[in-house]
Amino acid sequence: xxxxxxxxxxxDLWRREVTTRKVQAYYRREHGDNPVLLQGPSDVDxxxxxxxxxxxxxxxxxxxxMERPLMPAGVPDHELLVGVDAGxxxxxxxxxxxxxxxxxxxxxxxxxxxxxxxxxxTEFPENSEISIALVRQAVNxxxxxxxxxPTCVQWQEPELW
Numbered sequence: 297x298x299x300x301x302x303x304x305x306x307x308d309l310w311r312r313e314v315t316t317r318k319v320q321a322y323y324r325r326e327h328g329d330n331p332v333l334l335q336g337p338s339d340v341d342x343x344x345x346x347x348x349x350x351x352x353x354x355x356x357x358x359x360x361x362m363e364r365p366l367m368p369a370g371v372p373d374h375e376l377l378v379g380v381d382a383g384x385x386x387x388x389x390x391x392x393x394x395x396x397x398x399x400x401x402x403x404x405x406x407x408x409x410x411x412x413x414x415x416x417x418t419e420f421p422e423n424s425e426i427s428i429a430l431v432r433q434a435v436n437x438x439x440x441x442x443x444x445x446p447t448c449v450q451w452q453e454p455e456l457w
Contacts, residue, residue: 319439323347323357325414334359340435344428348382355379356411356418359435361443376438377418379411380428387431388420391445398424399434400452421454 320331321343334340347355356379360372367373373393380387388411389399398421405423412418426449434446445451 317439317442318362319443320360320362321357322359323350323354323413334435334439336439337436340432340439343378343435344380344387344432347378347380348428352381353412353415355381356413358413359438361438363442374443376435376443377411377413378431378435379418379420380431381409381411381425384425385428386425387428388424388426389431389434389446389449390418390420390424391451393445395453397445397451398454399426400424400450401426402450421452424452 317335319334321334322328322331323343323346332339332343334343343357347357356377359376359378360374364372364374375392377390378387379389384406388409391397400423402423405425407422408419409425410417410419430449434449437446437448438444
């Protein structure tokens with residue numbers, strides 16, 4: 297949030313400029329033409345909670361910041377994949393722009409894991425699962441940064457992906 301100093305009748309005033317960041321989320325078939333709009337932490341929580349309740353065929357979402365430019369073909373120049381697994385209470389992240397990155401927790405892992413968006417599975421590399429709390433934090437950072445790769449997460453560059 298930026299602050300600007302102004303003057304009114306000899307008095308110094310501080311005016312806050314509120315910037316509303318927006319992210320489009322796709323995770324159900326009906327979102328193809330009507331994505332869910334994330335504008336704040338409560339929207340992020342609602343997204344994660346919906347994914348947790350979605351079951352194994354709908355536990356992954358594709359996010360695009362509306363703050364970043366579109367490529368000449370009219371598609372976003374980036375993507376953040378967000379997955380959660382209600383059983384072990386873990387999740388995954390993948391970020392794509394100039395490179396491909398997956399979240400990393402070197403201390404644990406179930407091997408390669410699979411998360412699904414609208415019934416389509418995506419495999420994630422070993423040690424890519426992180427806590428759901430960290431997933432929430434990362435999505436909030438993605439939203440507040442205007443679509444940049446979250447810095448609160450360790451990342452790995454998968455060999456094949």
